Amino acid sequence: MTTIIDGKATSAAIKAEIAEKVAEMTAAGMRAPHLAAILVGHDGGSETYVANKIKACAECGFKSSLIRLESTPEAPLAQETLLEEVRKLNNDPEVDGFIVQLPLPRHIDEQAVIEAIDPEKDVDGFHPVNVGKQSVGLPCFHSATPAGIVELLSRYGISPAGKKVVIVGRSNIVGKPLAAMLMQKGTKGDATVTVCHSATPDLASITRSADILVAALGRPGFITEDMVAPGAVVIDVGTTRVPDATRKSGFRLSGDVDYENVAPKCSAITPVPGGVGPMTIVSLMLNTLEAARRKS
Ligand SMILES: NC(=O)c1ccc[n+]([C@@H]2O[C@H](COP(=O)([O-])OP(=O)(O)OC[C@H]3O[C@@H](n4cnc5c(N)ncnc54)[C@H](OP(=O)(O)O)[C@@H]3O)[C@@H](O)[C@H]2O)c1
Structure with missing residues (x-):
């Protein structure tokens, strides 16, 4: 008989385990983990993924923030504006980790944006520092x-x-x-x-x-x-x-x-x-x- 590997149930169990750990952290006087997400434009898939991530934060007892940046063919987002938001999050001591939801509009250099993220806050595990550490088996944020x-x-x-x-x-x-x-x-x-x-x-x-x-x-x-x-x-x-x-x-x-x-x-x-x-x-x-x- 074929086993159906249930990612939904497994993820629910892990989220419950995380929520317990967060409750212990906050009971010990620490603040809850804080995940931020930058979402550029209104791609349907990206909207759904980010909404699911924010929902998961609530289930785990995390704080979450969403930074929305508009980009349209008539008024494309300047890459520098996006990089400025990345730098703000890098320097915000209240944010533990953040993601820039991919894909980005074609005119933006995705790799430059990934490389601008502080590797210590790169919870997607896409920064070359984390990729490199992963390939040599060092502790890192795994993809x-x-x-x-x-x-x-x-x-x-x-x-x-x-x-x-x-x-x-x-x-x-x-x-x-x-x-x-x-x-x-x-x-x-x-x-x-x-x-x-x-x-x-x-x-x-x-x-x-x-x-x-x-x-x-x-x-x-x-x-x-x-x-x-x-x-x-x-x-x-x-x-x-x-x-x-x-x-x-x-x-x-x-x-x-x-x-x-x-x-x-x-x-x-x-x-x-x-x-x-x-x-x-x-x-x-x-x-x-x-x-x-x-x-x-
Ligand atoms: N469930 C999740 O959480 C999750 C997360 C990430 C991605 N995804 C999904 O996973 C899929 C792959 O995503 P991705 O970002 O890895 O895609 P991607 O960047 O487009 O890469 C696709 C890979 O498949 C290879 N490929 C394409 N056609 C092929 C063929 N006919 N024979 C053999 N190899 C072929 C490509 O080869 P070349 O390198 O030679 O072009 C490339 O390496 C997508 O459906 C994506 O939505 C799901």
């Missing part, structure tokens, strides 16, 4: 989505140690940092990792060799039954908005895995939604808690 996947596997008793992991997708926020984490020496790593991308020939022969297959491409239903070995663990990171007239919103979220046909074949699988997504938010909360503790 939120990979950290959520590692935690989810751990909570379901699925050890990557000695397993063959295949990751499809090599982005800086998912594929690369996840590979770095899973190949790290130690109980949550020790995997043999292969990273595939759009230039990988004969992808299916590689995905079929995986004990744990991670799909992070952003192509709905791309991983089909014939690409998965019987008994594999399948982690679906993809979240693409697909038009769906039957929904009030007009869309549904689709993963990168053909869930219906792949699920019966594997030993465990994450659904979309309700799999990796809620764990990403919980990782952000854990990083913010850690940032607040470091300052105390």
